[in-house]
Amino acid sequence: MVVLDVTSDSGTLHVITNLRTLELDDLLIATRGNRLALIGHLLLGVPDDVVHDLLHSAHARHQALVRAAALDYGAFYLDHPQKTPSTMIRLLIPFLAWATTSHCTVDSTLQKPLTACPVSSELNTPKLRGRFLHITDVHPDRYYSQGSSTDEDDACHWGQGSAGLFGAERTDCDSPITLVNATFQWINDNLKDSIDFIVWTGDSARHDNDELIPRTEEQVIELNELLVTKFVEVFGKDDNINDTDPTNDFTIPIVPNFGNNDILPHNIFTQGPNRWTKAFSHVWRKFIPEEQRHSFERGGWFFVEVIPNQLAVFSLNTLYFFNSNTAADGCADRSEPGYEQFEWLRIQLQFIRQRGMKAILTGHVPPARTESKQSWDETCWQKYTLWLQQYRDVIVGGLYGHMNIDHFMLQDSKQIDMKLITGEVEPAGKSNDFSVQSSAEYLTELRIGWSKLPGKEAHNGDLNVKRQKSEHERFLEEIGGEWGERYSATLVSASVVPNYYPTLRVFEYNTTGVEGVAVPGFEETKNRDKHSKKHQSTKPKPPSKSQPPGPAYSPQSLSLLGYTQYFANLTRINAAFSSNRTSPGSPFTFELEYDTRNDTVYGLSDLTMRNYIHLAARIGSHKPRSDDLDDLDDLSVTKKNKHKKKKHHKKRKAINKVWFAFVNRAFVGAKDEETLRDQFGFADN
Secondary structure: OOEEEEEEOOEEEEEEOOHHHOOOHHHHHOOHHHHHHHHHHHHHHOOHHHHHHHHHHOOHHHHHHHHHHHHHHHHHHHHOHHHOOHHHHHHHHHHHHHHOOOOOOOOOOOOOOOOOOOOOHHHOOOOOOOEEEEEOOOOEOOOOOOOOOOOOOOOOOOOOOOOEOOEOOOOOOOEOHHHHHHHHHHHHHHOOOOOOOEEEOOOOOOOOOOOOOOOOHHHHHHHHHHHHHHHHHHHEOOOOOOOOOHHHOEOOOEEOOOOOOOOOOOOOOOOOOOHHHHHHHHHOOOOOOHHHHHHHHHHOOEEEEEEOOOEEEEEOOHHHOEOOOOOOOOOOOOOOHHHHHHHHHHHHHHHHHHOOOEEEEEOOOOOOEOOOEEOEOHHHHHHHHHHHHHOOOOEEEEEEOOOOOOEEEEEEHHHOOHHHHHOOOOOOOOEOOOOHHHHHHHHHHHHHHHOOOOOOOOOOOOOOHHHHHHHHHHHHHHHOOOOOOOEEEEEEOOOOOOOOOOEEEEEEEOOOOOOOOOOOOOOOOOOOOOOOOOOOOOOOOOOOOOOOOOOOOOOOOOOEEEEEEEEOOHHHHHHHHHHOOOOOOOOOOOEEEEEOOOOOOOOOOOOOHHHHHHHHHHHHOOOOOHHHEEEHHHOOOOHHHOOOOOOOOOOOOEEEHHHHHHHHHHOOOOOOHHHHHHHHOHHHO
């Protein structure tokens, strides 16, 4: 038996490393300093055989605590290499390799994901299906009243009007509980057994849009608990009645996220720990890995290894980046929670890289940025774009919600300004108005930006071979090489709340070679100058020059192959219910809007970067190629309205059908032809 006296500012911890009698429970609430001291003593003062017994024979709960301590020390080492003894560096690297690897021989304290480890057939672990669900902005409202007024002041709570049973499409009303129940029933019937994990990007409470019924903290929490209950009903395990581990309640991982309406007052999220991080650490206790609850309470960020040792989904707290959050002030100052979150993300992505894993970044508010509008503080946008660029070998993609419109955006690494990142200069202010009314202006500004993308690839028949080669080489140079690594993409899904039509998105990803792949360990840095006192920059390290392009750029394991967009046509559904009240069963269903895998308009063979650059350039083109031209009268605006009697118009000029499809899909096909023509000027295109 070995006893260590670990002294810290909060007293002395007696750590007994005798296998099953190990006393580490106090570390659940221990300070970071305690954990640093513990790991330091373990590495420097304990014989190797005792450390081995500690790591491989202790209770799984204790292993998780020691793992958290190791990661804390690893973060300290990355930030302060000059303060780390050389003997510690030698011992730290293999220890971190253990600490950051999920071991199949012990009971994990993490949320139980689909495993990529060899398992016994008795466990009946499901195979990867290569699909996952993105659901966002549900906004349930217990005060919604069928038949009430949809006027803004009434909010579907008061008066007489057209509010339908399953929601009031194309209005600012929130989701009735009937829509929430029907949505999860459809997920149960159609997706439950065909997806590997769920990305849930926030706004799970109603808006504060009724002065007569102001929101309360209790209501916000209760509505979020309602959605947790719905996930339990569909994806909860049937055999965990006596299981005391709250993170072992689901058949697949579910990764939640803070929305700007999941707090009170909305948008305002103060530096953590605060009452909301503490409250949601309980509401989301079934989702947050135990060893990350400290960082979650600190700032509302965490990640889940949805495929152990292979793929992690990061839940970013974008409210610290959000321009509308007056309690935060960007990401340049070390005192700001946005700065701290990016440092945490940098360290975690470095560990992910060293373990040979990949990562999906998720959040609520997307990094929208056009000529006049911006949702994030500029310093946060700058850091995010830099992080995407430097970890382009690791990051699969970014998935967001909040804006209620289906679209994508590109981040251009050539717009990175290190003086903005370090706070040497102040960014210029832009509007953060992303209301439904301003969405047309925003989409138009996106298009204007894309019209300035690097020149098209040379494929015109009238160019000679030498000129074609020169044009092609210049194009590749401008987009960052063969894989388009100058850019990164962010995908924004439309919402469940029916500002247009309720929407769900199901992604497909490449699972080839995922199962059973060996995970590389840490590599010790050679020839480190232990006498160097140079301050370590917080700028992340780029991938090594020998590293192949990442899954967002080159088709490979875990690359996103495409997505299927589903919508619920509430106009038809509500009408069907009203005319057929006495019939059993519900007419509610989600149906296919479009599938990028076989969509002839977008023509995306997969969701890698070159395809998105090409699509954005086609959308931005005011002189589109001939196969991107069509006449507006010949276009089917939407399947939902195809049976409407067509109005007669004068012959219009041919339009860019890719741009038309982009804005039509942005509003989930809920806007008619005349509205789109008036807002976007297709007749003059």
